[in-house]
Amino acid sequence: QVYMRESGGGLVEAGGSLRLSCAASGRTFNSSVMGWFRQAPGKEREFVAAMIDSSTSYTDSVKGRFTISRDNAKNTVDLQMNSLKPEDTAVYYCVARGSSGVVSWRASSYAYWGPGTQVTVSS
Numbered sequence: 001q002v003y004m005r006e007s008g009g010g011l012v013e014a015g016g017s018l019r020l021s022c023a024a025s026g027r028t029f030n031s032s033v034m035g036w037f038r039q040a041p042g043k044e045r046e047f048v049a050a051m052i053d054s055s056t057s058y059t060d061s062v063k064g065r066f067t068i069s070r071d072n073a074k075n076t077v078d079l080q081m082n083s084l085k086p087e088d089t090a091v092y093y094c095v096a097r098g099s100s101g102v103v104s105w106r107a108s109s110y111a112y113w114g115p116g117t118q119v120t121v122s123s
Contacts (some may be wrong), residue, residue, distance in 0.1 A: 002026035002112050006094045009117030012084055016121070020079040022094030022114055034070060034077040037107060038090035038119075047091070047105040049079060057103045059061040061087075086122045092115040 008020040020036070030057045035050025035057075049068040056068055067080040077094060097104070098111030 003055050004096065004112055004114035005062055005100075006092065006114045006117040007020070009092060009119045011122065014084060014123050015123055016084050017080070017082045018084065018119060020081065020092055020094075020117060020119070022077045024075045024077075024094075024096060024112070027105045028075055029073045029096045031100045033101060033103050035068065035095050035103070035110075036077075036079050037093045037095055037110075038088075039116075040087075040090040043090075045093070045107050047107075050095075050103045051077065051101060052110065057105075059086070081119070084119075084123045086121045088119060090100050090119060092119050101114075 004024045006022050012018050031050045033050050037045050038048050041047040047059050048079040051068045051070050065083045070077045093116045094114040095110035096112040
């Protein structure tokens with residue numbers, strides 16, 4: 001069975017930084033897209049960033065502030081978040097595609113999800 005577990009969420013002031021980490025177990029994702037989605041209260045789940053090989057993709061609102069990275073040997077994916085804003089407040093989910101494929105911004109493209117970690121940015 002595949003498990004994905006996020007860590008690193010918390011409360012931070014606007015302008016601060018957090019680093020989210022996600023560890024996957026049960027299978028390897030070397031050839032699959034891994035990434036992050038988020039969901040703010042009252043809003044739909046939205047794509048944040050994803051990565052396969054050296055190719056990365058970010059939603060416009062986080063470009064220049066967030067950086068995604070992977071360690072295939074450890075089966076992990078991280079999200080470094082800098083210059084955080086109150087509008088970044090959300091539950092952040094680690095995701096992975098179930099098969100090889102390109103980066104997708106659709107939540108339905110990702111077969112594996114972590115339980116989520118809360119990120120709260122105070123103004």
